Amino acid sequence: MPPVIACSGLVKTFGPVRALDGLDLEVETGEVHGFVGPNGAGKTVTTRIILGLLRRDGGEVTLFGADPWEDAVELHRRLAYVPGDTNLWPTLTGGQIIDLLGELRGGLDQTRRQRLIERFDLDPRKKARTYSKGNRQKVALVAALASDAELLVLDEPTSGLDPLMEAVFQDFILTTKAEGRTVLLSSHILAEVEKICDRVTIIRQGRTVQSGTLAEMRHLTRTTISAQTQQSPDGLASMSGVHDLRTEGDTVTFDVDTEHLDAVVQRLAALGVRSLTSHPPTLEELFLRHYGDALGNDEGAPGSDDESATRPAS
């Protein structure tokens, strides 16, 4: 089966700014695909090209095997979209907007609509003008999740939601996946991506830097170990594969390359382990590795939520 979304060497420029610079992205049928990068990396621009709202300047892009610019209308029947910056009509109520977006797409499932509204704790009778950012996002999410679309394209859909609602959202995404539907989830909330995504594509400055399952990526990376030992952990630092070793009191913390894990753990055991924690690298750590040089710059800091598609970071 061809991939649902396939981008290769995608280029998009805005005047002198190269927002996308040879980006690759492949989303398979039935997977939840995380699309991760710092603000200004080009996530929203890519999404808009996939939706045929922007025209690519170079490279290839297919959606369900067709050209998203030429066949926009037919393709849009098969997908639902939640924009990152959800702008609604201030004089309409949330319920009216959900119905509008659903009916334009050809109808929505009323039972599912009702259940989503209840679970997301949304009052559909309020005018959109009075909604907070989180509530506006809920409106767009309910409209998208209540549809039968084969593909959900979600651009930072949870940036305004509280943790409780994030959990509800993740529940619904897992249900969606169980139904065999495909999800493209662009995000910089790493915990969320780790929890619900099958595969991840990491981009930076308009290019793909890494793509694969989380397991595949961790294979390439180090494990973090913290241990208290009876004997002083001298000599650990000089073992091959051990990095960034630091000691605080009687606790030693270090990263270790996967291929040297066995030898290091045996050495630790010989020192007499009193407590031990180890964890795979979080996406945060993957990020740090890829974007370490951008830290300290605002645009590199995950967590701020105002991504600007047209003004990518230089």
Add this chain to the structure above:
Amino acid sequence: MTTLTGFGRIARFILRRDRVRLMVWVVAITLITLASAASLPAVYPTQRSVEGYVQLFGDNPALIAFAGPGYGFDDPNLGLVLVNETQLNAMIALALMSIFLVTRNTRAEEESERADLVRASVVGRHAPAASAATVIGGANLLVGLLCALGFIALDYEVTGSLALAGSLTCAGLVFAGIAAVAAQLTSTGRAALGIASSVLGVAFAVRAIGDVAGNGLSWLSPIGWAQATQAYADERWWVLGLCLAAFIGLLQGAFWLSTRRDLGAGILPQRLGSAHADRWMTRPVGFAFRLQRGALLGWAVALFLMGFLYGSIANDIEQLIEENAFAAEMFSAQGGASLTDQFLAVAVAQLALVAGACGIATALRLATEEAAGRAEPILAGPTPRSTWVGSHVVMAAAGSLVALVAAGFGAGLSYALVIGDPGQIPRLIGSALVTYPAVLVLTGVAVIFFGAFPSIAGAAWAALAVAFVTGYFGDLFKFPDWVRRISPFEHIPGLPAEDLAFLPPLLVAIVAAALIAFGARAFRVRDLRAD
């Protein structure tokens, strides 16, 4: 700490933040009023022409409804003409200034939650509302002072000038008070604006009915009070005191109401809407109608009223022109048709321009929707771009058509009532409809700008300016023919004064269709703009 602590600092802050807005309102209202005052001596140079004006005015209910009760007509002077020509317009402008600026500095601030920051500091409960009312009251006072000096400098009688200027200030003050109360009632700035503007509308209508009927009903309207000052006749100063008392009373009322509610909340409960959309509004054209219906209704009503006003004075125009050298010059140049029909043709042309403005405003909604990011969710669904553009173009075309019919109907209705000939209604609707192709060209220009030059879509209004300038100053400044022919309205026969011709309007209609098609096409091949 009292309830007014921080009054001075907040007042200075409002002055600083709104300095440009305040200046624009004050200068615009003052200049327009004084320009009118300056032009009157030339238009009514003799006592006889003033008497003619007064006589015309006293007999015409439409003029009374749109200007004021008229008084002191047994002893006519130019000041009375000044009152009739400027007072009501200036009072409405000042009332709107008060409503917009008071709401902006009270309820809108609370709605944005910036007021939380202010009120959490050393600021008394009533200080924000009191400062807003004081600063905006000061702006009303300034307009009154400048107008008084201007009237006097223009050689109008001193006592009357002070009374007229005082009535303007006082009307503005009353509506500052009304806006302060409205701001307490609702939780959104928009709703507060709606309430205060509705009060203004009712105040206008009540005094219009009262003035025409002459039954004292006008005393229920604050605009009626201000008009009862009787400037340049038998001045009644105590009426100004009534207005001031109302201002202070309303402000006290607003203070009292604000102690009955939480910050950010309104006295009136927040109204909930429907949890479901009606089926018709989930179709593209239905949805465009849902978004634009309020504005379209406003255009239609405004054009009906304008038409009604023109129609109501058409029959008096011959008399007016005989006594007015300036107007005579304007109309006598054209031969053939009667003066009345010439006047009606000019009126139809003016109304058509306003209908054109309706088309531009409605079509430019495309640009606003796109810039606000609200086109994106629609176009990311299976709605073709051409359908989305078409839905709003249909609104612009249908809306300006309805507006034209309303204008023709209004003019025809009042003219028919005056001369007792119902046949004038279809005649003037028909005259208005002939201009429709030119009106559509303006919509087409708006669609072209939206499609091809979206970053400067607002420049489409220049087309209206061109049509206006060529239409009004073309003769005066002797523009060459080719310049005048840029305006689509120049190609439309000026009914009812000229004969109907079919070919030119048809060609103009084709141009309009081509503009719309090219604009839609340009949008289809460009990127959707992100905010």
